[in-house]
Amino acid sequence: MITAFWINLFIVFYTFAGYGIVLYFLVKLKKLFAGRKVLVYNLDNLPTLTLIVAAYNEEDIIEEKIRNTLSLHYPADKLHFIFVTDGSSDRTPDLVRPHTRIRLMHTPERRGKIVAMHRAMQQVTTGIAVFTDANTHLNKDALINLARHYADRQVGAVSGEKRVRVSRVSDATAGEGFYWKYESLLKKWDSELFSVVGAAGELFSVRTDLYEPVPSDTIVDDFMISLQIAAKGYRIVYEPDAYAMEDSSANTKEELKRKIRIAAGGMQSILRLTSLLNPFKHPVLSFQYISHRVLRWTITPFCMILVLLLNIGIVFYNDQPLYRVLLGAQLLFYVLAFAGWMFERREIKVKPLFVPFYFCLMNYAVIMGIKRYFSKQQSAAWDKAKRKEAVVRQ
8 A cells, every 4th residue: 555655645646746857957967068048030031921811700800900910020022821610600711811821711611610720721821830819919039939949850840838817807817827837848848959839829930831630529629730730750840939829728617628638638548549658669758649639638636646545545544743744734725625625616816725635626626628529529629618717019
């Protein structure tokens, strides 16, 4: 029982903190022996680029997205825009149509975001394709900061940074901002060591000739598309100076729905990208993929439950002070998480409690996502989460 306890505790610690520590020191060692690589680029030598926006019934925010898109810095003769509004039954396509710089693709039939993206990619003639969501706001130099990395032929995709704007109306989604700050740090170190393990759909780019369509039932298409490129031996670079700003989820229910979907998609991706689990084929990438993604989306949430149950059993049969302290720490953490949930329901502002609550929410979502995937209850249909506000204005 004691051995099982320490094994499960190690897995939990390594997944959420230990990997970050190991990654930090590996990056330091790499810089010590290989030096810091300086990225040199010339505006005249930037690749041709197409920005693709998939928008479904976004009439409330699409004009703001268009203004933001057309204001982005990039050589005009190398930049193209495609907005795909397939299935939209509101005024979204009508609001896009007057803008002559943007190519509108629209069909009344709704077949999902993935099909819409594939349709758009069939029309792309530029060297690079950039994908971004309709409800995000990009910084002015986002495209330049993405494109400059393609001077390196080993780079097959570049992921931007997702930034979450947390509302003053405090609820558990405040933990979303904290989570993404930590995630962004891990992605930065992943990229510096070798490669990011999956791009975020809010903003990412790929070499057009490396793009490979994913099956129409794919739940997290951005993750699959980017990792298929990594599986071919190319790197996915993380660029924090190209960022997409979006509002936090409208409420905890919406955030949970989104997390369950991602977890179900994560399980699907793991089962479809088995080659990335082979360290003999992908030595560094497999280490990063398993440490950063696979553990989180498979066994770690169950290990957390086992750690608590085993700790209770050990204290019951073995009254050593160490195990009583560990049990007390666990119980205190879950009490704080429960308190965060209670305060969130009453819309009381106690932000420190939102972090443990959000952490528990994430891991619960993984368990539910796994259940939903294997019970075939998770649809791949385009179902956007509700956000607190419209697109953020600079």
